[in-house]
Every structure is written in structure tokens, then in C-alpha cells.
Amino acid sequence: MTTEEAYLISAGRLIDPLLRRDEEPATLYVAEGKIVDPANYPKDFPWTKIDAQGLIILPGLIDMHVHLREPGESRKETIKTATMAAAAGGITTVVAMPNTIPPADHPDTIAWIRKKVDKEAVVKVYPTGCITEERLGEKLAPFQSLIQAGAIALTDDGSCVQNARIMRRAMEYASVLGVPILDHCEDTALSDGGVMNEGLWSTLLGLPGWPSIAEELIVSRDILLCEKTGAKIHLQHLTTEGSIRLLRDAKKRGLPVSAEVCPHHIALTESALKEYDPRFKMNPPLRTEKDREALIEALVDGTVEVIASDHAPHALFEKEVEFEKAPFGVVGLETLVAVCLKELYFSKKMDLMDLFAKLTVGPSRVLGLEPPSLRYGSAADLILLDLNASWQVDSTAFFSKGKNTPFEGMHLKGRVVLTMIDGKIVWREKRLVEKQKTV
Amino acid sequence: MQNLKLDAIKRKWKRKDLVSLEALDLSEIEAILLAAKEFKTILKENLPLPFLNRRTALALMVEPSTRTRVSFEIAAKKLGISFLSIDYKTSSIQKGESLKDTAKNLEALGIDFLIIRHPAAGSAAFLAKLLNISVINGGDGAHEHPTQGLLDLMTIEEHFGTVRGLKVLIVGDILHSRVARSTFWALSKYGAKVKFVGPITLLPSYFKDFGAEISYNLDEALPFADCIILLRLQHERQRKDLFPSIGEYIASYSLTTERMKKCKKDVLIMHPGPVERGVEMESELADSPNSAILKQVENGLAIRMAVFYLLASYFENR
Ligand SMILES: [Zn+2]
Numbered sequence: 026m027t028t029e030e031a032y033l034i035s036a037g038r039l040i041d042p043l044l045r046r047d048e049e050p051a052t053l054y055v056a057e058g059k060i061v062d063p064a065n066y067p068k069d070f071p072w073t074k075i076d077a078q079g080l081i082i083l084p085g086l087i088d089m090h091v092h093l094r095e096p097g098e099s100r101k102e103t104i105k106t107a108t109m110a111a112a113a114g115g116i117t118t119v120v121a122m123p124n125t126i127p128p129a130d131h132p133d134t135i136a137w138i139r140k141k142v143d144k145e146a147v148v149k150v151y152p153t154g155c156i157t158e159e160r161l162g163e164k165l166a167p168f169q170s171l172i173q174a175g176a177i178a179l180t181d182d183g184s185c186v187q188n189a190r191i192m193r194r195a196m197e198y199a200s201v202l203g204v205p206i207l208d209h210c211e212d213t214a215l216s217d218g219g220v221m222n223e224g225l226w227s228t229l230l231g232l233p234g235w236p237s238i239a240e241e242l243i244v245s246r247d248i249l250l251c252e253k254t255g256a257k258i259h260l261q262h263l264t265t266e267g268s269i270r271l272l273r274d275a276k277k278r279g280l281p282v283s284a285e286v287c288p289h290h291i292a293l294t295e296s297a298l299k300e301y302d303p304r305f306k307m308n309p310p311l312r313t314e315k316d317r318e319a320l321i322e323a324l325v326d327g328t329v330e331v332i333a334s335d336h337a338p339h340a341l342f343e344k345e346v347e348f349e350k351a352p353f354g355v356v357g358l359e360t361l362v363a364v365c366l367k368e369l370y371f372s373k374k375m376d377l378m379d380l381f382a383k384l385t386v387g388p389s390r391v392l393g394l395e396p397p398s399l400r401y402g403s404a405a406d407l408i409l410l411d412l413n414a415s416w417q418v419d420s421t422a423f424f425s426k427g428k429n430t431p432f433e434g435m436h437l438k439g440r441v442v443l444t445m446i447d448g449k450i451v452w453r454e455k456r457l458v459e460k461q462k463t464v
Numbered sequence: 465m466q467n468l469k470l471d472a473i474k475r476k477w478k479r480k481d482l483v484s485l486e487a488l489d490l491s492e493i494e495a496i497l498l499a500a501k502e503f504k505t506i507l508k509e510n511l512p513l514p515f516l517n518r519r520t521a522l523a524l525m526v527e528p529s530t531r532t533r534v535s536f537e538i539a540a541k542k543l544g545i546s547f548l549s550i551d552y553k554t555s556s557i558q559k560g561e562s563l564k565d566t567a568k569n570l571e572a573l574g575i576d577f578l579i580i581r582h583p584a585a586g587s588a589a590f591l592a593k594l595l596n597i598s599v600i601n602g603g604d605g606a607h608e609h610p611t612q613g614l615l616d617l618m619t620i621e622e623h624f625g626t627v628r629g630l631k632v633l634i635v636g637d638i639l640h641s642r643v644a645r646s647t648f649w650a651l652s653k654y655g656a657k658v659k660f661v662g663p664i665t666l667l668p669s670y671f672k673d674f675g676a677e678i679s680y681n682l683d684e685a686l687p688f689a690d691c692i693i694l695l696r697l698q699h700e701r702q703r704k705d706l707f708p709s710i711g712e713y714i715a716s717y718s719l720t721t722e723r724m725k726k727c728k729k730d731v732l733i734m735h736p737g738p739v740e741r742g743v744e745m746e747s748e749l750a751d752s753p754n755s756a757i758l759k760q761v762e763n764g765l766a767i768r769m770a771v772f773y774l775l776a777s778y779f780e781n782r
Contacts, residue, residue, distance in 0.1 A: 228670040229486070231585040231607030231645060300593075301586030345564050347584035349605070 030448050031056040031070065033063075037077025037409065041084060042382035043398040053082055055405040058448035062401045075443070077409055083381055084397035085117025085148075085406030085446065087388040088361065089207075090182070090261060090285060090333035092354070093119070093150070096137060097126025102338040102426045104138070108147040110336075110358040110425035112452035115441030117406040118149040119336075119358075120392065123160070123176075124183035130155035130166040132174035139175050147451050148444075149406070151177045151392070156195045156206065162186040168198050177392055180207035182261060183308075185243055187213060189250070196256035205257035205283075205391060208247055210268070211309065215239035220349050222310045226295040232348065235310050237265040244268045248275040251282055259391050260284040262335050264309040266319035273328045283391045285331035286320045288364040289355055289431055293317075297431065303344045303351030305431050307337070325374055330387035334361045338427020356427035360418060362410065363437035371438060405448040414440035467506070467514050473499050474777035481592040481599040482771055484608040485649040493614070493653060499770035500618055500763070507542070507766065515544035516776050521577035522570055523549035523602065526563075529581050531737060532602050532611075535761070536579050539768035545577070563587060564594060571595050577772065580604070585642075598775040606640045611771060612736055613646025615764040617654055619756050620691055622763070623732050628655030631688050635717055636695030636744060637666045639706075643736045644695055648676060661685050662717060665706040682717050686726040693734045694719055694744040710743065719745040724754075732756050 032055040039051035054063045054072065063070075088111065094102035111119050121138065123129030129138065135152050142150040154171030158164045160181040168179060179199055185208060186192045192208075199206050216239040221227050223234020244260055248271060251258045263269065263284050275282045289307060294314050297305045305311060323329040337354025344351050357364075365384070369375040389396040397406055418435045420428035444452040473495050485493065506513055521540045523533050533549055540547040555566065563582070570578060577598045580588050585605035592599040603609040621627050632651055638644045638660045651658050652675055659677040660667055672678055679685045686692075697713065707713055719733065733745070733755045741747040750757055 225670040225673050228668040229645075229674070231605055231642060233606075301589050342562070345562070347563055347582065347590055348586040349584040 030058070031072050032075055032448070033072035034075045034077050034082060034409070037080045037082040039082045039399060040377055040381060041399045042378055042386050043084070043396045044400060045378060047378055051082060053399060053407070055445065055448045058405055060399055060401055060403045060405050075409075079411065079413070080442065081377070081410040081412055082399065083115075083408050083410055084385050084399055084403070085408055085444065086115050086362070086381070086384040087118040087120070087394070087397065088116045088334050088336070088358065088384070089120040089331060089388040089392060090287070091119040091121055091336045091358065092124065092338065093121045094338060095125060095141060096134065100340050103145070104141050104150070105145040105147070106424055106426045107336065107338070107358065108145070108150065110356075110423060111148045112444045113424050113441065114358040114360070115362050115408040115410065115444055116148060116358060117397070117408070117444060117446050118151065118394070120177065120388075121150055121152045122182045123153050123155045123180065128155050128160050129153065129171070129176065130158050130160065132167070132170040135171055135174035135176050148446060153178045153180050153207065155179065156181045156186055157191065160184045162188055162191060165191065165195055165198065168202055168204070172202055172204055176204075177394070178205045178207050178259070180209070180261070182207060182209045185209045185211040185213065189246055192246070193250050193254065196250050196254040196258065200254050200256035205259050205393075207259045207261050208243065209261050210240045210243035210247065210263070212239040212242045215242065219310070220306060221298050222295040222312045224295060224313060226298055230298060230301065232298075235308070237267055237312065237316070240265050240309055241267040241271060244271050248272075248280060248282055251275070251280050252278070255281070257281045262287050262290065262309055262333070263320065263329065264290050264312045264316060266316050269319045269323045269328060273323070276328060283331065284329045285333040286324065286329050287333060287335045288357060288361055288368070291317060291320050291324070291368045292364050293431060301348040303346065303348055304355065304429055304433065306348060306351050306353055307335070307355050308353035321368065321374055324369065324383060330383060331391060332361075332365055332383040333388070334358055336425070336427075338425055339429050340426070341428055344429050355429055355431050356423065356425050357430075358425060359423050360430060360432050360437070362441055363416070363439045364432060366412070366439040367437055405445055407445050408441050409443040410439060411442050412439050414438065414442070416440055467502065469502050470499060470514060470773065473502075474774055475781065477774045477777045477781060480775065480778045482610050482775060483588045483592050483599065483601045485610045485613045485646045485653070486608065488653075490653055493617070493650060496614055496767065496770050496774060497618055497621065499773055500614070500766040503769040503773075504763070504766040513542060514773065516772060517544045519576040519776065520546045520548065520574065521579060521772065522575045523547070523579040523581070524555065524566070524570070525549060526552045526555065526580070526582040526587075527603070528552060529603065532581060535764045536602065536768050539765050539772060543769055543772055545772060563590070567591050567595055571597055577775065598778065600771060600775070603642050605642065606645075607642050608646040609642040610646050611764065611767050612643050613650040615760055615767045616647045616693060616734060616736075617650040618763045618767060619734060619760050620651070620656070620732065621654075622759070623756060624690065627651060630656045630690045632656050632658050632691045632693065633661050633685055633689045634658060634693045634695065635661045635682060635719070637697055638662050638671070638695070639666045639668055640698065641695050647693060648674070652676065659685055663707045663713065683723065683726060686723060687728070689727060689731055691732040691734065692719065692727070696736060696738070697740065697743055714743060718743060719749055721746055721748065724749065730754070734760055737761070
């Protein structure tokens with residue numbers, strides 16, 4: 026152990042959602058990659074000091090819905106660039122979706138990803154495996170081998186298994202293996218051809234609609250299958266009031282169902298599409314104000330326990346086309362925290378404790394991971410957040426190769442200034458470095 | 465050639481492009497209509513035309529439409545504008561070039577007007593933002609076809625003397641119709657009451673939020689109408705599951721001589737063309753004294769001349 030990797034983080038405000046601790050001023054000691062008790066170290070131990078005055082100290086965030094694009098689409102993003110973006114966004118753990126080329130429906134693909142992650146990733150990466158071979162929804166992927174290779178959950182994200190019989194079998198099998206199934210809820214017979222929410226704006230703009238009911242139908246199917254099989258089912262990127270109602274009822278009945286929402290769905294509505302800008306094209310699409318409010322309410326009352334970015338990078342030229350032709354998806358790693366702060370904290374809907382629980386404890390519970398915490402013995406995955414830092418979204422400054430953000434130009438408040446993983450600083454904002462030097 | 469009326473209209477024009485009628489305010493619609501009326505007079509009385517020499521218009525037809533292209537072409541030529549058109553079958557878009565690259569190349573070649581007909585909604589808006597030349601939406605997917613909306617408006621105003629308070633039915637496949645959208649905005653902004661009539665699967669109820677009325681029953685709606693606009697049933701756009709059969713469509717929504725008995729005697733019948741005789745309406749009705757179909761075509765020419773004329777003045781007014 027070198028003193029370089031032993032830190033004394035002082036005078037910050039510590040928020041630990043797992044322990045529900047909110048202390049100020051707080052001092053945190055990091056050594057050997059962990060949060061440690063200084064009593065176990067000599068009095069003159071040479072800690073490297075980090076002055077966290079005016080900053081919030083938080084456990085590192087988990088983003089359980091990220092498209093790394095490797096293997097196969099490194100023109101859009103790489104494991105290296107995506108994890109750099111994650112680190113800059115305060116995310117210390119990402120869960121990679123399996124809709125790559127080839128898809129992660131074979132243990133070799135999972136092994137390839139893990140090898141690349143070991144070599145290039147800046148943050149922790151957990152792969153997921155496909156539910157079905159080639160994500161075609163027809164034949165189950167080899168769950169057991171995928172899990173043995175390192176997959177922590179199963180999902181066909183990007184697609185949804187349409188056949189209820191296959192989904193039932195998948196849930197039965199997954200329940201025995203003890204891993205959750207993450208589902209992208211979309212009945213494609215109903216959403217077919219749709220490029221935005223079906224409603225007032227699709228009528229005005231003349232664009233084919235993707236109706237709410239296409240999501241809700243699968244949400245209700247999955248809930249019924251969950252009841253039948255006992256499998257842990259996690260509903261990805263929910264967008265509609267109806268989905269929330271179904272989820273709330275299922276939770277009341279004690280079913281092992283969980284769900285996530287994305288920052289763009291709580292920050293924006295379908296009216297953002299008025300100029301046919303493909304930066305606002307995502308799947309599921311932006312919905313109505315009523316839906317948006319229902320999602321926020323579900324976060325506030327605990328019905329939804331996870332916020333995830335659904336970071337889906339695309340090359341610029343792919344998005345600079347007619348709206349109907351543009352691919353679905355927006356990037357989100359580098360704006361996740363600030364957009365959530367804007368819509369949930371600064372809007373006075375949630376406190377920081379509850380908000381950051383959705384990005385730490387929530388996803389760890391769904392995935393069965395060790396919950397991020399700042400207690401003694403926990404891995405030193407932590408971030409420092411400057412709640413008062415104002416900034417303007419500028420995609421050219423992103424680490425992600427994907428510049429397709431719907432928040433371009435938006436003025437936001439709150440910025441991660443330091444990210445530490447296993448006791449090592451992996452991201453530090455320049456001004457913080459300068460501040461350190463002057464101390 | 466100096467034309468004082470036209471000069472007065474064009475001095476107020478502030479738009480580079482014509483993408484949608486939804487975006488225009490009343491005074492802009494009025495300006496186009498006034499200019500079109502003037503052009504119609506000039507054509508009829510063989511008066512000297514104000515020329516837009518040394519300008520070039522290009523029609524990029526990513527979706528085929530002979531009528532619209534020819535109307536724009538004649539309008540251009542009457543104004544002395546050189547006119548070219550690129551057919552979707554031979555365009556580089558077919559060879560995989562992006563619309564952005566195609567349009568940027570055309571702009572670099574020095575055209576002044578780009579008329580775009582495209583199956584994707586929003587493609588005209590996309591180009592208008594991208595290019596510094598005037599973009600004219602010649603129909604973008606199910607979004608808008610503004611010159612069609614304007615010529616409908618002109619035809620109705622000409623016939624009735626005013627649009628305010630008139631009851632207009634727009635009948636058929638509203639969901640996929642850019643004509644329905646443009647004509648709706650033109651008429652409702654100009655003070656007409658619009659009622660959409662069609663099968664429930666082809667008629668988004670959200671139009672109510674924009675002030676339209678909705679009906680699924682043509683027979684009930686007919687007696688009140690001053691004007692009926694029948695939309696083309698475009699088989700290629702409509703998927704099979706949207707209504708059971710053409711036969712059922714005809715039974716419920718085709719305008720027949722029998723149904724005409726329920727209408728006001730002097731009801732005006734319109735259709736953006738081409739008419740599929742026997743489907744949207746009985747053949748004889750298309751040629752009856754109530755029909756304004758050929759008037760629409762004639763007015764289309766004047767509208768398109770007015771649009772060229774006003775958009776060109778944007779660059780003079782800057
Ligand atoms: Zn998805």
C-alpha cells in the first residue's frame with residue numbers, strides 16, 4: 026500500500042442512503058481500497074488530504090442500464106469511452122446491456138466483454154446475458170453458462186420477448202438460477218412502426234405512434250407471469266401512468282417486481298419533438314405531462330426504486346437524418362446526476378437521501394450486488410458532488426463518443442467533481458485538482 | 465415588371481421556407497392568398513408577369529407525384545425560374561446517400577428553391593434548418609402539404625366569398641393524410657369550422673384538441689356541410705388491419721348521388737386528386753357542377769407562383 030492511495034476526505038457532507046446517514050461535517054478515511062476506521066492506523070499515518078468542504082460525499086452510483094456498444098459497434102462507443110463518461114458522471118458501476126454485435130447470448134461474448142473491461146474500463150462493469158438466442162425471442166439462451174461466465178441478469182433489452190410461453194419458460198428458469206430478468210416492455214404488434222408517443226403530438230406531426238398500451242400490455246403480462254413463476258422481474262425504463270398503476274398494484278400484492286425510470290422521461294415530454302429533432306427520439310418514447318408526473322410520483326412514493334440512464338450512444342451521422350430513419354436512443358451517463366437533481370431535488374420533490382438511494386441501494390437490491398455504502402469495510406467507491414456548480418450541457422465536452430443528448434444547451438446545477446473506485450481516483454475535475462494544489 | 469399590389473405584399477414577407485401551415489400566422493396565410501389572387505388575375509388577363517430570372521428551383525421527389533411536380537414546374541416557368549426535378553428512382557438517395565448530403569450538394573450547385581416531396585414526416589423541416597436556400601414542402605409523409613392546403617383555402621374563399629363560419633367536412637383517411645393536416649390548419653386559422661369524418665381507425669381523436677370536430681358517421685354530418693373535401697384513399701399507406709375492406713369503406717364513406725340528397729344543394733365538393741372514381745366518390749359527382757376539382761388545380765398554379773414569389777422576397781427583404 027502506498028500513501029498515494031490513502032486518503033483523508035474532510036469537511037464534506039456525507040450522505041449514505043444505505044445507512045440513511047446524513048452528516049456534516051464528516052471525515053472519511055480511505056485505504057487499501059476500502060473505507061477504513063482511522064483508529065486502526067498510526068496517528069502519523071501520511072493520509073493524502075482531500076478537502077471536501079462545500080461538497081457532498083456519496084457512495085459511487087450504479088447505472089443498471091447502459092449500452093456500451095462493444096463488441097461490434099465501436100463507432101458509436103467503446104468500453105473505454107463509455108466508462109470514462111460514467112466516471113465523469115459519478116457512476117462507479119455500470120450494467121451493460123447485451124444487444125451488441127454479436128449479442129451476449131453466448132458465454133464467449135460475456136468472456137470477451139470481461140476481458141476488454143479488465144483492460145480498458147475505468148469503472149466497474151457487470152455484463153448481462155440475453156434471454157433468447159440472438160434476441161429473437163424464439164429460443165432460450167443458455168442462462169446457466171451465461172451466469173457462470175459472469176452475467177448478473179438476463180435481458181433482451183432493445184427487444185421484448187413477444188411470445189408469452191417463451192417468457193414464462195425464461196422466468197421459470199431464471200427463478201431457479203436466482204437471477205433477475207430485466208424486461209424492455211413493448212408489444213411490437215402495437216408499437217410497430219411507431220417512432221414517438223401516439224397522441225396529440227404524433228397527430229400534429231404526422232409521425233407514426235408508439236402507444237402507451239404497447240408498454241402496459243407487457244407490464245401486465247410480466248406481472249402475471251411473475252405471480253405464476255415467482256421469478257424476480259425488473260421492468261426497464263417505464264414511461265406511462267398505466268404502467269405505474271399496474272406496478273403499484275403488483276407491489277401491494279407483494280410480488281418480486283421492480284422497475285426503473287430514466288432521467289429523460291422525467292425531464293421531457295413528447296412536445297420536445299415539435300421540430301423533429303432526432304435527439305429526442307428514444308425507445309420507449311417521451312410521453313405526456315401526465316405520464317411524466319406519474320413517474321415522478323412513483324419515485325417519490327417508492328413504487329419505483331431505480332433510476333437508470335439507458336445510455337444509448339449513436340454516431341452523429343446516424344442521427345442527422347429524417348426523424349423516422351434515425352435510430353432510437355440518447356446518451357445519459359454524463360447528465361444523469363444533474364438532470365435528476367433538477368427534476369427531483371431542486372424541484373423540491375425528493376431529498377438527496379431518497380434520490381441517491383435510487384442510484385445506489387435500489388439497483389444493488391434488484392441485482393443482488395453489495396449495496397454501495399460509506400461504512401467501514403465497504404469498497405471505497407465514492408464520489409464528491411458539488412451541488413452548487415452551474416454548468417451548461419455541451420456534448421462536445423463529453424467523454425462518450427455519443428453526442429446524442431436531448432439536454433444539449435440545458436443549464437444544470439450540480440456536478441460530480443471526483444470519482445473514486447476501490448480507493449483510486451478515476452476522475453477528478455480540473456478545478457478540484459487546482460484547488461488541491463493551492464492548499 | 466413592377467406590380468404595385470405584389471410589391472406591397474412582398475415587402476412584409478419574413479419567411480425563408482414554407483414547411484407547414486400550422487406554423488404560419490393568419491397574416492402570412494393572407495399574404496400568400498392575396499398574392500395568388502393577383503397572379504390569377506395576371507394570368508387571366510395576360511398581364512406582364514414579375515419575373516424571377518436567374519433563379520433555379522429543384523424538385524427532389526423522393527416519393528413520386530406527377531401532379532405536384534408539374535404544378536410547381538409550370539408555376540416556376542411562368543415566373544422565369546429554371547426548373548429541374550430529380551426523380552426518386554434515379555436519385556442518389558436510392559443509392560444510399562443521406563438526405564443531408566444530397567441536399568447540401570444541391571445547395572452547393574447554386575439552386576434557390578428546393579421543393580421536397582418525401583415519405584418521412586419532418587423531412588422538409590429538417591432541410592429548412594439545414595440549408596440557407598428556400599425549402600418548400602411538397603408533402604412530407606403524413607405531416608403537411610402546405611400548397612395543397614392553401615389552394616383548398618383559395619378555392620373555398622373564391623366560391624363562397626368568405627371562409628369564416630363555413631362548415632367544412634374533411635372525409636376519409638385523416639391519419640395518413642398530409643392534405644388533411646394542411647387544409648385543416650388553413651381553414652381553421654381562417655375561421656372555418658372543420659369536421660373530420662372517417663373510420664375510427666383512420667381518424668385520431670386528438671384533432672379535437674386542435675379545435676376540430678370528429679365524426680365517424682358521414683350520413684349524419686352531410687346536411688350541415690357547406691363544403692366536402694374527400695381525401696384520397698391511399699392503399700399503399702394503409703395497412704390491411706385499419707378497416708375490414710374497401711367495400712365497407714365505400715359503403716360508409718363514399719360520396720354517392722344518393723348521399724348527395726342529404727347535402728345542401730349548392731355544397732362544394734373538393735378532392736386533392738387524383739380521384740379514384742367509385743371509391744372516394746361516385747364518378748359523376750367529380751364532374752358535376754358541385755365539383756371544384758379543376759378549380760383546385762388551377763388555383764394550385766397561382767398559389768405556387770405566389771409561394772415562389774414571396775419566398776424569393778425573403779432574401780430581398782433581409
Ligand atoms: Zn430498452
